[in-house]
Amino acid sequence: MSAATPAIHLVDDDADFRDALTWLFDSRGHQVQAWDSGEAFLATAREQADRWSPAVVLLDIRMEPISGLATFEVLRELSCPWPVLFLTGHGDVGMAVAAVKKGAWDFLEKPFQDNELVDRVEAALLTVQSEETQLAQRLRQALASLSAREREVLDELLQGHYNKNIADHLGITPRTVEFHRANIFEKMGVGSAVELAHHMGRFHLT
Known part of the structure; x- marks a missing residue:
């Protein structure tokens, strides 16, 4: 697959816990980005809105000042496609179940076995990779279906040209370019x- 390797976003306000999980996933060959708050993580997520790179989110359910649940709600508002796996304490299982019903990928109760966590995350990563592969295939098929003139217009668009410039370059009307x-x-x-x-x-794609 030519797209970027999916990342794991780890969002937890416990520094020792972040370090331990970062080491765990690094040791299994996974790319990890760790965040100490929902605010910091969401700032990056907002920057990627509408052009999401492949990723999976590990999200602690209890954080301050923005909880994991509140962070998840913002991701939903952004139409973020990343699978979210909640990390919960015993008293938070009910909240995690409710989050899953709202679209979260899964949840795991602390303390958990390292292998169980890695297995859950890798299952989510496989889903992301499959979706990326399907999207890439669909785009390649769509690209192949373009007419010769559409390919010319596409090349002009990718160079940042406006409709009037494209019309002048190709010897057609702006209305035809719009079409x-x-x-x-x-x-x-x-x-x-x-x-x-x-x-x-x-x-x-070329």
Whole structure:
């Protein structure tokens, strides 16, 4: 797969716990990014909105000042596709079950066995990788379905040119450019030239 290797975002306000899990996943060959608060993590998540790189989230359910549940709600509002696995204490199982019903991937009660945690996370990673592979395949098929003129317009869009410039370069009317642009967006399943460029770069499409 040409897309980036999925990352594990670990969000927990306990420094020792973060260090231990970071070491655990590093030792199993996984890329980990650790965050000491929901606020810090969400700042990065917001930057990726609409151009999500593949990832899985390990989220402590009890944190201050923003709890894991509140962090999860913001991810939902952002339409974040990342699977979220909650790490809970015994008294928080009910909340974790409710979160799963709202779309969280799973939860695991502390203390847990390292192998069990790794197995759960790797199952989520497989789902992410499968979705990434399917998206890449769909985009390649859509790219192959473009007409010769649509490919010319696509190349111009990826260079950041506006409709009028594209029309001048290709010797067609701006209205015709708009027509081809709309067809390209529909076939590729994107809503903007920025999203299109992101997908093209992310999957190394040419």
